[in-house]
Amino acid sequence: MRCSWPLALGLCWTLGWSSLSLPAWSQGVEQQASLAWADAYVAALERQTDLVLTQEPLSATLTRLELAQWLTEFFGYVPNPNQVQEIRDLEPNTPDYWTAQAVLQAGAMRLYEGNEFRPQGDLTHLEALAILVRALQLPAPNQDDIERWMALYTDAAEVPEVGRAFVAMAGEAGLLVNVPDPARLRPNRVLSRAEGAVLLHQALVYRGQLPPLPAPVAQLRPSPAPVAKTVQPEILQTRITPESGVVPPGGTLTVEAQATPNGRATVDIGSLVQGLPMQEVQPGYYRAVYTLGPQDSALSPDIRIQLSLNGRETRVQRRLPQLALGNVAPPPVESVFPPPSPLPQPATPEPAPLAPVGNRYPRIEAIRLDPQRDLVEGDILTIAIWGDSGGIAQFDLGNLALNQPMREVRPHHYEGTYVVAPTHQASNPVLRIVLTKDGLSQEHREIFPFAIDGSKGTRSTIQPVSAPVAAGLPRIFNVTTNSTNLRMGEILKVTMRGDPGGRAAFRIVGVTPEVEMREVAPGLYETQQQLPFNMQPVNNGIIEVILQRGGQKTTQTSPSPITIAP
Numbered sequence: 106m107r108c109s110w111p112l113a114l115g116l117c118w119t120l121g122w123s124s125l126s127l128p129a130w131s132q133g134v135e136q137q138a139s140l141a142w143a144d145a146y147v148a149a150l151e152r153q154t155d156l157v158l159t160q161e162p163l164s165a166t167l168t169r170l171e172l173a174q175w176l177t178e179f180f181g182y183v184p185n186p187n188q189v190q191e192i193r194d195l196e197p198n199t200p201d202y203w204t205a206q207a208v209l210q211a212g213a214m215r216l217y218e219g220n221e222f223r224p225q226g227d228l229t230h231l232e233a234l235a236i237l238v239r240a241l242q243l244p245a246p247n248q249d250d251i252e253r254w255m256a257l258y259t260d261a262a263e264v265p266e267v268g269r270a271f272v273a274m275a276g277e278a279g280l281l282v283n284v285p286d287p288a289r290l291r292p293n294r295v296l297s298r299a300e301g302a303v304l305l306h307q308a309l310v311y312r313g314q315l316p317p318l319p320a321p322v323a324q325l326r327p328s329p330a331p332v333a334k335t336v337q338p339e340i341l342q343t344r345i346t347p348e349s350g351v352v353p354p355g356g357t358l359t360v361e362a363q364a365t366p367n368g369r370a371t372v373d374i375g376s377l378v379q380g381l382p383m384q385e386v387q388p389g390y391y392r393a394v395y396t397l398g399p400q401d402s403a404l405s406p407d408i409r410i411q412l413s414l415n416g417r418e419t420r421v422q423r424r425l426p427q428l429a430l431g432n433v434a435p436p437p438v439e440s441v442f443p444p445p446s447p448l449p450q451p452a453t454p455e456p457a458p459l460a461p462v463g464n465r466y467p468r469i470e471a472i473r474l475d476p477q478r479d480l481v482e483g484d485i486l487t488i489a490i491w492g493d494s495g496g497i498a499q500f501d502l503g504n505l506a507l508n509q510p511m512r513e514v515r516p517h518h519y520e521g522t523y524v525v526a527p528t529h530q531a532s533n534p535v536l537r538i539v540l541t542k543d544g545l546s547q548e549h550r551e552i553f554p555f556a557i558d559g560s561k562g563t564r565s566t567i568q569p570v571s572a573p574v575a576a577g578l579p580r581i582f583n584v585t586t587n588s589t590n591l592r593m594g595e596i597l598k599v600t601m602r603g604d605p606g607g608r609a610a611f612r613i614v615g616v617t618p619e620v621e622m623r624e625v626a627p628g629l630y631e632t633q634q635q636l637p638f639n640m641q642p643v644n645n646g647i648i649e650v651i652l653q654r655g656g657q658k659t660t661q662t663s664p665s666p667i668t669i670a671p
Contacts, residue, residue, distance in 0.1 A: 140164055142284045142321040143299035146306040153315055154179070155587040155598055158302055160664065167301035170201060170224035172233065173208045175305050176240055179314070182207035183626050191220045200582060200602050200628030207626070213240040231268050231292035233301060234275040237308050246273040253327035258290045268292065276326070278311045279387045280304055287325050310386065313344070313361060316394075317386045329367045338365040338414040340421045345408055349427035349473075351515060354399045358430065360408060362391045362421075368414035375406030377430065383410070402431035427473075467493040467542040469549050481561040483623050485633075486523045488538070493517070496542035502553065503534025511538075512638060514594065522635070529559040579604040579654040581661040582628075586648060589665045593638045599648060599663075601630045607654035613667065614647040616640070622650070636669060643669040 140163060147158050156178065176182060184206035192209075195202045205222045208214040213236055217223055228236075246254075254273040255261040264272055272290065275281055282303050283289060296304075309315040342363040352358055360372045362383065370383035370391040383391040391412075409422045471491040480486060488500055488511070498511035498519040511521035519540070536553045539546055580603055587598040599611045601622065609622040609630035617640075622630040630652075645666040652659050 140297060140299040143303050145318055145321070146303045147299060149315065149318060150302055150306055150309075154309075155585050155600060157585050157664075158298065161298065163297065163299035163302070165298050166227045167233070167296045167298045168224060169214070169222070169226050169228060170204065171298070172228065172236065172301060173204050173214060173224075175301075176211075176213055176236075177204050177207045177626070177629075179305070179309060179312075180211070180213075180240055182211045182213075184210055186627075190216065192216065192222050193219060194221045195224060198605060198627065200605065203605070203627040203629075211240070213237075227295045228301070229292065230290065230294050230296055230300070231264065231271065233296050233304055234280060234292075235268065235271045237280060237304055238271050238274045238278070241278060241308060241311060243274040243278055246270055246277065250277070250327075257288065257325040257327060259288050260290055260292070264290065264292050277388050278308070279317075280307045280311070282307060282320050282324060284320075284322050287322050311390070313390075313392075336365075336415070337417050338368050338412045338419045340364040340410060340412050340419055343408075343410060343421060343423060345423065345425065347428065348425055351429045351433075351518060352397055352431070353515065354397050354401065354431055356397055358395045358397070360393045360395070360410065362410050362412070363389055364391060364412050364419075365389065365414055368412045370410065370412045372411075373407075373409040375403040375408075375430070377401050377403055377406070380411075397431050400431075402433050404429050404433045406430060466545045467496050467540045467547045469538060469540050469547055472538070472549070472551075477555070479556045479558070480525045482525050482527050482529075482559040483625075484525045486525070487520060488523070488536070489518065489520045490538060490540070491517050492519065492540050492547075493542055496540045498538065498540045500539070501535075501537040503531045505529050505531055505534065505557065512594075512635075525557055525559050527559045529557055531557045578657050579607050579652045579659050581650065581652050581659050584648070584650050584661055584663045586663055586665070586667065589667050591636060591667070591669050593636050593640055593642075593669060593671055596633055596635055597667075597669075598631065598633045599650065601650045601652070601661075602628055603630065603652045603659075604628060604654060607652045609650065609652050611648055611650045613643060614649050614662075616643055616646060619651065640669070642671060643667060 251273045344361045346359040366389035371380045383393040405426045469492040473489045475487045494516045511519040538549045582602040605627035610619040622632040648663040
């Protein structure tokens with residue numbers, strides 16, 4: 106009898122499987138069934154995230170450790186060294202140990218008796234559903250909802266009473282993709298990596314991190330519970346991406362809403378489009394994506410969402426004053442700083458040198474900061490200005506950053522970034538921005554209204570309790586990137602898993618110098634870099650990561666070459 110429910114449900118049955126359970130030989134035959142239907146989900150994950158799945162056989166069994174790694178990667182779990190649980194079958198202060206601590210502390214997974222995590226143990230379909238339901242923090246269903254879901258499946262008797270609620274919650278979240286027979290849950294089958302990837306994809310769709318895919322076989326869904334005609338539909342929450350900045354022609358605006366399920370939702374985007382249908386991609390989760398045409402133009406648009414159900418309608422409206430759509434002037438963004446004091450005028454001003462007709466000083470029209478808060482170690486501050494196009498811009502931030510270049514990412518829009526180092530500390534430093542064009546410069550100085558303290562932040566909160574550093578070369582376990590085909594100006598993300606407590610960096614061999622990587626969790630090092638617009642093109646380049654610890658160094662290259670085109 107297989108009894109692994111303390112991890113997924115916190116219970117372990119003392120009785121054997123139901124008489125309707127599949128015998129061991131039958132489960133083995135089913136496990137060999139074609140997994141080609143899952144290829145689309147695997148391809149979508151690899152294309153839209155930095156997860157690499159095809160390096161290992163997709164037909165192999167999904168282990169509990171690999172599922173835990175996926176959860177920490179996509180749900181942002183970070184372990185707290187002050188709340189560790191005893192794990193007897195993982196070596197302390199290793200990447201796998203901290204991955205297990207992260208999912209245990211988040212409540213998504215649990216230990217077996219004897220404080221065992223069983224990292225290489227397998228998972229049944231129902232166990233994996235229960236773990237993802239916990240990770241998504243789904244609301245508990247009522248008994249009627251449970252019965253409506255269980256009535257759909259011919260093998261519902263194989264689901265124990267304690268697991269029926271998990272099936273209903275997973276169904277409501279769109280996690281159930283049953284192939285080839287949508288009427289069979291097969292809750293006791295051991296999950297393959299391909300099937301686990303499908304569940305992960307659906308969980309990320311529910312979280313709004315990925316767009317949905319059509320199921321290869323039409324899935325069953327219970328009829329909606331009757332809704333009284335007197336009930337007014339509700340729009341609970343809206344999200345618009347992006348909410349600020351400029352969306353150029355060909356770019357997309359995504360409008361999402363959480364609202365009463367089974368309704369009909371539409372959205373108006375300023376004067377550009379009226380009554381654009383919103384698809385209910387998950388129960389109560391509506392989404393519309395609008396691609397701007399070459400003639401579209403709107404500044405500070407109003408976004409209006411309408412939801413109709415049983416003859417009743419609800420509307421919400423949001424105005425986005427910081428958003429510009431299409432080929433329009435930059436939005437009227439005011440500085441986040443107080444107005445600067447006027448510069449003192451000399452008693453006897455000297456006459457300005459004569460300049461050719463038409464020459465004038467370049468203008469800096471608006472400034473924006475992101476984020477607008479106190480900064481700690483590892484924070485990336487983006488400084489954006491709107492001004493005359495075709496110039497050269499740079500900024501100083503006190504004595505922490507001097508002559509930092511700003512790129513003209515689109516006409517009239519310049520951006521520069523500053524990363525808080527562990528040694529950086531300042532309280533309200535002076536921000537100085539200079540825009541130069543045709544030999545003339547405009548300078549703007551303001552007081553930065555936030556504090557900078559590099560002694561605080563992610564690195565200081567995730568370091569494990571002090572332990573002796575292991576002797577020998579530091580180990581690198583894997584290297585991944587968000588994409589192997591990028592264009593200049595896009596973001597390159599490099600992730601490396603290795604021994605904790607080291608200094609990590611990466612470089613594109615023969616192209617870039619070493620770029621520092623942050624240890625965002627014990628043994629997990631990451632960095633995100635915007636590729637310069639003027640860098641040399643890269644064709645099948647090699648990404649090399651470096652890990653140094655205890656005076657020794659290890660290097661490893663990414664398994665896939667990278668191409669960067671203009």
